Amino acid sequence: MKNIPMTNLAAQYKYLKKDIFKRWSKLCDATSFILGEEVAKFEEEFAAYCGRKYAVGVCSGTSAIHLALEALGARGKKVISTPMTFIATSEAILHARGQICWADVDSRYYTIDPDKINELLPSEAEIIVPVHLYGMMADMGRIMDIATRNNLKVVEDCAQAHGAEYNGKKAGSIGDIGCFSFYPGKNLGAYGDAGCIVCDDKATAELIKRLRTHGSLDKYYHTEIGYNYRLDALQAAVLRIKLKYLDEWNEKRRENAALYNEALKDLPVKTPKEKSNTVHVYHQYSILAPQRDNLKEKLKEAGISTAIHYPIPLHLQPSFSFLGHKKGDFPESERITSECLSLPMCPELKKNQIEYIADKIKEFYA
Ligand SMILES: Cc1ncc(COP(=O)(O)O)c(C=O)c1O
Structure with a gap:
């Protein structure tokens, strides 16, 4: 694929x-x-x-x-x-x-x-x-x-x-x-x-x-x-x-997220959590992945696009340096930005594509 x-x-x-x-x-x-x-x-x-x-x-x-x-x-x-x-x-x-x-x-x-x-x-x-x-x-x-x-x-x-x-x-x-x-x-x-x-x-x-x-x-x-x-x-x-299609498309995104959750459950990645009182609409399906940049490269070689939302938290962006923040000020945001990786996600994504992506992630961590 x-x-x-x-x-x-x-x-x-x-x-x-x-x-x-x-x-x-x-x-x-x-x-x-x-x-x-x-x-x-x-x-x-x-x-x-x-x-x-x-x-x-x-x-x-x-x-x-x-x-x-x-x-x-x-x-x-x-x-x-x-x-x-x-x-x-x-x-x-x-x-x-x-x-x-x-x-x-x-x-x-x-x-x-x-x-x-x-x-x-x-x-x-x-x-x-x-x-x-x-x-x-x-x-x-x-x-x-x-x-x-x-x-x-x-x-x-x-x-x-x-x-x-x-x-x-x-x-x-x-x-x-x-x-x-x-x-x-x-x-x-x-x-x-x-x-x-x-x-x-x-x-x-x-x-x-x-x-x-x-x-x-x-x-x-x-x-x-x-x-x-x-x-x-x-x-x-x-x-x-x-x-008119938004609810139907969101439902498809949710189904795809459930397929990802199942396929990735035994791997060392952290899949997104959904609180019981919320309906998550998975604009992104973003995992936390150890050795994120190497995994991203491996997926790219396998023809799988991924994205990082976001590589740098705002307090460390040069454009906000005038606010005087430094590394360590917002540790959770820093940790997430160092490990987050958004996998392909849209209503049109197919089950066999999700399985293929999950297989490539499994191979990486094997
Ligand atoms: C969380 C968040 N806020 C604000 C915006 C800004 O929206 P726009 O690009 O339409 O100006 C975006 C767009 O990507 C966003 O993701």
């Missing part, structure tokens, strides 16, 4: 191509390219999917987090998040003129450790940004409890967790605001950059709606200094078509 990619966007595209081009053709005929009815309909449908009153489409996940933080007044305030994430989570804190305050992750689940948040309190922190990493939700019960006791707001980074659940509630529906990325490879992916915020507060949704388009609702009347963070209609059309 040769060449197993990390994900298979081509298969999905082939299946949906007719529907997408039909919708795109209508939008192009109407020269309706930015915001408009298609975006409004997507917002309505995605808010309903998440169990929220409002959704506001924006141009990326990064801009969603930026606007959520700005709308909640992060400017000049401490914002608690984790260094074990894609850089955008913390970049957005700086875009909103907040101060980054990192807490390490729970070594079992790779999401922010509520005990580590508690160690930072009381402080002038105003907002917590938990990241639902790899498709598994952070411990939102304890996070919301800490937030309520300390009068903090919560912005969920749901970029990797479309459709994930915690105690029966969907990602994005528990904190004050949920932020999504629809980068093409996400569980719900557009055909370009796109993102969204979801919330229940009307004033917050309206403020974010204005901020995404130069602080304006009525053309050329500006109530705030805003941004050009609009969602375009062609992306909204793709997202509306794909949203």
